Amino acid sequence: MYAISLLAAPGRLDPALVTSLQTAFGAGSAQWLAPDEAAEFPVVSTPSNFEEVRVQIAQMGVDLNIVPATNRKKRLLIADMDSTMIGQECIDELADEAGVGARVADITARAMNGELDFEAAIDERVGLLKGLPLAVIKSVLETRITLAPGGETLLKTMKANGAYAALVSGGFVQFTSAIAARLGFDENRANTLLEDGDTLSGKVQRPILGQEAKVEALNDITARLNITTEDAIAVGDGANDLAMIHRAGMGVALHAKPTVAAAAPIKVNHGDLTSLLFLQGYAKTDFV
Numbered sequence: 535m536y537a538i539s540l541l542a543a544p545g546r547l548d549p550a551l552v553t554s555l556q557t558a559f560g561a562g563s564a565q566w567l568a569p570d571e572a573a574e575f576p577v578v579s580t581p582s583n584f585e586e587v588r589v590q591i592a593q594m595g596v597d598l599n600i601v602p603a604t605n606r607k608k609r610l611l612i613a614d615m616d617s618t619m620i621g622q623e624c625i626d627e628l629a630d631e632a633g634v635g636a637r638v639a640d641i642t643a644r645a646m647n648g649e650l651d652f653e654a655a656i657d658e659r660v661g662l663l664k665g666l667p668l669a670v671i672k673s674v675l676e677t678r679i680t681l682a683p684g685g686e687t688l689l690k691t692m693k694a695n696g697a698y699a700a701l702v703s704g705g706f707v708q709f710t711s712a713i714a715a716r717l718g719f720d721e722n723r724a725n726t727l728l729e730d731g732d733t734l735s736g737k738v739q740r741p742i743l744g745q746e747a748k749v750e751a752l753n754d755i756t757a758r759l760n761i762t763t764e765d766a767i768a769v770g771d772g773a774n775d776l777a778m779i780h781r782a783g784m785g786v787a788l789h790a791k792p793t794v795a796a797a798a799p800i801k802v803n804h805g806d807l808t809s810l811l812f813l814q815g816y817a818k819t820d821f822v
């Protein structure tokens with residue numbers, strides 16, 4: 535059995551649409567996880583016209599996904615940071631402070647869309663930050679970085695239900711350590727910006743953590759917790775998140791770059807991070 539999930543921004547999921555899709559798919563009765571926001575119904579297999587309907591429904595501001603009905607509540611959350619758990623790309627914000635914002639933002643956008651070699655793109659951008667005072671990191675965290683909507687509820691609810699949470703980033707520990715602490719992640723992994731006295735050296739510690747490091751983190755952490763990758767939900771928005779998204783039992787592309795969304799099994803373009811709770815079958819009344 536599978537659950538077909540319909541998610542929209544609060545107040546934007548029309549009950550009539552849910553009923554008509556349920557009829558069209560020959561599905562069982564609908565269950566509302568949040569009024570006018572999240573609903574689902576059971577099906578025995580993926581409807582043959584699922585992808586076609588998904589595209590039409592997306593134009594109406596609704597995310598249509600299908601997930602296995604069993605083992606839905608996951609025991610590990612493994613999440614990307616930049617543009618996933620926070621609203622910004624940290625390196626772009628640092629670069630803006632350093633006066634090389636436009637140049638770095640262009641490289642970031644192309645790298646996250648999978649157009650550039652990840653390591654070369656990191657080296658080039660970090661090189662442009664050479665000499666930036668370390669104090670700028672703290673000020674960027676305080677004044678420019680915002681938490682993505684729904685993230686705190688996602689963490690609190692999964693952790694209250696016994697899950698472990700890991701923040702895995704191709705960005706930098708100087709940021710992930712602060713964001714992990716703010717949101718309640720149990721651990722964080724990322725690259726390290728090397729320092730030279732009170733400034734950034736323009737270099738990154740080797741080896742550079744990219745797409746493979748995220749999959750390794752998923753494998754390591756599930757082995758350590760004595761669970762399997764089927765027990766994990768992964769979320770990210772960039773090309774370097776795709777392998778982790780494919781490997782996890784539930785892999786979610788959240789407000790992702792177009793090439794990433796196209797390749798991911800579960801796509802959330804309209805809901806916020808609490809969509810990950812609805813996909814696991816939590817009702818809004820279960821949220822912490």
Ligand SMILES: [Mg+2]
Pocket residue numbers: 614615616617618770771772
């Ligand atoms: Mg990202």
